[in-house]
Amino acid sequence: MLSKIIPELGHFALILALLMALFQALVPMAGTLTRRPLWMAFARPLAGGQFLFLAIAYLCLTASFLLDDFSVAYVANNSNSMLPWYYKTTAVWGSHEGSVLLWSLILGGWGFAVSQFSSQLPRDMVARVLSVMGMVCSGFLLFVLVTSNPFERLLPNMPQDGADLNPLLQDFGLVIHPPMLYMGYVGFSVVFAFAIAGLLGGRLDAAWTRWARPWTNVAWAFLTVGIALGSWWAYYELGWGGWWFWDPVENASLLPWLSGTALIHSLAVTEKRGSFRSWTVLLAIITFSLSLLGTFLVRSGVLTSVHAFANDPARGTFILVLLGLTVGLSLLVFALRAPRMSHSVGFNWLSRDALLLVNNILLVIMTVTVLLGTLYPLLLDALGLGKISVGPPYFNALFVPLTVLLCVFMGLGPLARWKQTSGRELFKRLAAAGVAALVIGMVAPLLYGGEWDLWVSLGLVTALWLVLSLARDLFDKLRNASSPGAGVKRLSLAYWGMVVGHLGLAVTIVGVTMVSNYNVERNIRLAPGESAEIAGYTFAMQELRERRGPNFIADTATIAVSRDGEHRFTMYPEKRFYLARGMPMTDVALRPGLLRDLYVAMGEDLGDGSWAMRVQFKPFVRWLWLGALLMAVGGVLAVVDRRYRRVKRRAEQARTADAAGLEGARA
Known part of the structure; x- marks a missing residue:
């Protein structure tokens, strides 16, 4: 009897999760505006309740798959009695409705994580952050219930058996790729919420950066692994042997990764020097907006791709409205509040500040390049101006030189000083690395392939430049210490994260170069x-x-x-x-x-x-995914740096200041 009402229980749990999300969106924010501590305190339990009901709904849908309940339309369309049980559990997110439910579950999970790991934040900041996340989750839960309900029934004419899961998805890749990708996509909602909360609260200082930076790195690491797993899955599953096709849906995941990479580096400057505040907040808004844009592209039907989930215009319209509201309102808040919190910090154009700014600009140009190549054919088609295809020649012609230029500045950045650097000193420290990279990169193709190749040499020189400049910086830091052991201990995990992350990019460049030219x-x-x-x-x-x-x-x-x-x-x-x-x-x-x-x-x-x-x-070819894994490890190492673990004392200070502020407001 219970098995027959499981879909109804799941549907009811989704409705309760929506109610929780709506209260989470409204009550804590109202508490910050009226300075009511009790209303602000509702943020954490509401986030926990929303996640609980989302988990119940998800488990109900999973149970419907395992029990072969073909009266549920989504189960009938994506499962079969002969499908192995382990594919039934992953078929839950194998098509549109279930994947949006998984997205919402992960979004609720991120909100719950913020509620549990934010003891160091002032109460009003937590309330604003969780309220913004409640608004986002309300939009997605409305989307699920109105257009994409996974619990719709096929009664009384239910099929005897299901249509089966798409054979492309009957693979281990489906088990790990979508959850990792969604963890990255949705994780940027936390950074977005911190940005909006900082703007509304008038607080974009170094403390705000320390709160936002770990969440950014974790989301970026998940997205990096998710993209790499998608590349690996397509490589061995589709039978073509390619690892990246510049497919529009692949580009949809690359866009927030590029802007998220810029955001990570911009946050580093904001934390260290207090500059780039407005730019950092704008990048946070752009990155999450690009995540929503990717959702629209995959689920609106505007794209034809093996990766696309849905082709329902009504769903596309709903997501487009959600995207428009999110981007429009957040940019309005930015326009009204950011100028009041702008802060100018001077630096020389030969400094780490300037080099990171140049890297940010290059990453944004790369993002715009991919965005234009992805959307331009769609815009022409929508305007009735004909159909064109923008493929690898366009992306490679622009992306490759921009990547090389980006790596040049990446090699300079770690050795430059904040605020001002001597050009002579920088040249002296990097001359040997540059010459060695040039010589080895030029000679290596002769030793491997027997003939010289410009593109192979360019890729190897770029990768070697990154590795050797890092080696020089590490050598200088260890040489200046009293002993090698003391030097290693003095280096922070954030520094090691930077080293491993940059090394991962170099490894990926080698893999791309070699497999593209010697396949x-x-x-x-x-x-x-x-x-x-x-x-x-x-x-x-x-x-x-x-x-x-x-x-x-x-x-x-x-x-x-x-x-x-x-x-x-x-x-x-x-x-x-x-x-x-x-x-x-x-x-x-x-x-x-x-x-x-x-x-x-x-x-x-x-x-x-x-x-x-x-x-x-x-x-x-394995170096492609090994490099991505190293980049993700670098992001995680930066998160576990000890300065982000010193939270107890800050938590007490924040709570004391928060209580004092509220008492003053009452007086």
Whole structure:
């Protein structure tokens, strides 16, 4: 009996979560305006209650999948009785309605986290931050209940079985990629809330920066991992062997990452020097706005992509209105309040301040470049001016030189001093690193590929410049210490986070450079007993057999791989046919390695016992995702720096000052 009412319980929990979100949006903010401590104190329990009811709704939808309740339209469209249980749990977010519920759950989770880890904040600041987050969550919960209810029933004409989950999504990548990506997307709502709360409260000082900066870094780290997982998933799942396609939906996640990277560096300047305050707040607004824009692009139907979730214009209109209200109102608050809190701090144009400003400008230009390339075709189509396609040539022609220029200034930044730096001193410290990077980068292609290549040299010089400049800075810091051990202990985790993050970018650049220029790909025809040689490896098909999976039938090839006449390993690519959907899928065989991947994908049955095969040799492709992981680790290291853990004393001081202020207001 209980199983039959689970969807109704989930729907009711969503309604209660919306009510909690509305109260969270209104009551604490009203408390800050009327200086009522009790109303402000409601912020934390309301955030907890909202998250609790969202979790109940999510668990109810998960239970409907596990119980094969095909009376629920969303379950019937995205599950099947033969679907393995672990894919049923991930099918919850496999399509539009469930993914928006997951988004809302994560948004509520971020709000709950702020309520639990904000003891060092004054009560009025907590109230404003959680109130803004309540407003955002109210908008998304209205979106779920009005246009995307995952608990809608198909009664009385329910199907006997479900349509099954899209075979593209029946993969481990679905388990980890969307939650990580959403954690990053939604995490920027916390920074946005801090920005609006700081503007409303007239507080954009160093303390505000210390409160906002850890949340920014954590959200950025999640988004970095999410984007990398999406790249990795597309690489091995789609059968093309590519790692980035400049797909509009991929660009939608890259946009907030670029502006979020600028925000992280701008926050560093604001905390250290007190400058860039208005710019930092504006970046926080832009970054979350770009997250909402990505949601609109994915769910509005304006894009055709393997990554897109929905094509309902009504949903797109709702999100567009939500985006317009969020951006419009936040920019209005910024325009009214930011000029009153502007603060000018002088610095020389050869200083760390100036170099970080240049990096910010370059990152914003890169963001605008991707934004224009993504939206321009859509605008032309909407205006009836024709259809055009903006692809890799446009993005590569602009993005590559901007990245190189960005890295040049990234190498200079850590060695420059705040406020003013001597040009002679900077040149002296970096001359050796620059020469070494240039020489090694120019010679390396001759040693690896046998001939010189401009683009390979440019990529390697850029990566080496980042690594060697970091090495020089670390060497100077350790050399000036009384002992090597003392020097290492003196360096903060925030500094090590910067080192690891910049090193991760260098590793990614090497991976992009090598796989883009030295990738070997061949489309071949293979039958049992036949072989082909690619990049020094011999691929021999030994047999072809049929096997049955839980919800598919597969043709599996056994391919022995040898080199220099010696057998190395065996690969098993498959061509699957999913029974419920009647959909064929390629299951790629991969032999990963630190210096290269071997990649075999089965194509079509050619009818004479042979199959079309795509075989690829992909050098250093793993470095792409290793570099992204290092960047994320760098962001996390910066968060756990001890200056962000010294909260007890500050919490007591903040509460004392808060209480004194309220008593003064009553008097």
